[in-house]
Amino acid sequence: MILRRYLTSQVATTTALVLGFLVVMLLGGRLIRYFGIAAEGGLNVGVLFSLIGYNLPYFLELILPLSFFISLMLVFGRLYSDHEMAVINASGISRSQLGRLLIPLGLLLAIAEGWVSFVAKPWGMYRASNIWQEQSMAQVFDLIRPKQFISSGNYHLYVGEIGQRRESLGDVIIVQMAKNQADNRSLTDKSAKKDTLIFAKSATQTLLDNGQIQLNLYQGRRYEIDPASRQYSQVGFDSYRMTLTAPKADESKQLRIEAVSTPALIEVIRGTLDRNRNEAMAELGYRASMPWLMVLALMMALPLSYTRPRQGRWLKLIPAIFIYVASVLVVISLKDSITKGKLPVGSYAVAMVLLTAFALYLNYHERWVARIRLNRKKPDGN
Structure with a gap:
């Protein structure tokens, strides 16, 4: 119980710190871009922070799983570098058992990721698109000049x-x-x-x-x-x-697919709303895949954080991040292919199964190889 509380608090705290750093870094770049647009007169300064707030769920959808993975790598890497993992293993607690202690935290973050993907991101992008629409119309009237035609739609x-x-x-x-x-x-x-x-x-x-x-x-x-x-x-x-x-009754045809609510996506797939069905299925499958990245983060971080004595806790951090980001990119690339009709929507499930199999291989390949070697060393007939 004490070990579970310790690991959970360490991983949760580190996740919050990494998440805050990534949010500041990404939203800082977006804020600079908005300031540039505002300086050119294309955006009202009063809506800058509203736009940043509405775009926050869009960034959280991707950086929350990455933050969780990096925090796991940092926490377990420190356990190995400080030889605390050797003491824990000597007391009869294996690496897999440590992973099970973090399952409640992983499930909680997976639920949060699902809420961001299915609810918060579409809502935020919808509100942001409304602000851009208001600003574009305001700009039209700012461009009015006597005895000149201007166009809007x-x-x-x-x-x-x-x-x-x-x-x-x-x-x-x-x-x-x-x-x-x-x-x-x-x-x-x-x-x-x-x-x-x-x-x-x-x-x-x-x-x-x-x-x-x-x-x-x-x-x-x-x-x-x-x-x-x-x-x-x-x-x-x-x-x-x-x-x-234009009236807002037909907004679903004009919005980006990321700004369409999940119930509206289901209606598009059923044929009730007139929109690209493949695009709707690709977006819905993408949203459903994002919570599973939390599970993959926990499964991959345990074996990838392993370091031998005197190797240092940072040795495997960068390669491990590349491996996890590559897994995320697989999910992202499927969205474009399914939208264009090159792959069926079931490709998401296949990708999740393959990535899970890869994570299981990372966890148990040493045990499997050891068993194979042991069986080969046994004399015939025993």
Whole structure:
């Protein structure tokens, strides 16, 4: 019991320290990049740390297993270098038994890794994409120049005059292309095929909390034009309100696959949502494989941390990290191949079985080789 508490506290503390170091290093690079974008006027400084926070689960998904593996290597390497492992083995506790003492911690971290992969990462990337959308729309209005057209998606905006502080616009022309109106409607709907042309004497703009930019148009006319028949309809208005962003009902088609929630991925695989099914299966299999990396970390660290007397605790650290990172890269590479349809989604299970077999070989090959040599030395008939 005392040994279990000691090992668990040492591994947990070291994991936290290594994780903190890797998080600071990786997010520090990302923060510098965001500061550069903000310095160029492409990002509001007020959302920098929000973006960093929302991107944190994306980094944790990969660096949490690596941090656990490195901490195991450091803790067991110190036991070997300080000859504490020899004392533990002499007391009747084998290396495998030490690994079993860390199973509760490994399972806890595997559950945390599963939560990050299935819940936290999609949520964080979804929120980050919303912030980027808001910032991109804000940039559109920052780019408004008098008597020039600017474009945002399928919208084209012309402004004749700009008031002070950009609170009011004058002589506004808005061209809304047909395919933007066809969202969530059938292509056979004739009204969905019409372009829209809006003239307004003045307008005011408002940036909503959900990322949509709202225009309040005054004293103008609205035309609906059918490009095929060249027929049009028109209506005058004293005030007219519209938004310049696409509706969010079809967001699953626009988001990166990493930002799609796990229930939505399941719906895509079932065919309920219109999206690349192979891409959804690849992402779901990838998320399911990540918790297993915690188990592999525990299985691989035990034999790879073994050092002979006077070899030093750092001798095998770098080669062991390369071996573990190579295992992780196998899982990552499968995602691209499954997305392109080159491999079935069952390749994840095959890879996990092969990596587990490799970890078992690392743990027991010395014992197997010793038994084979012992059997060869036995005389015939015994």
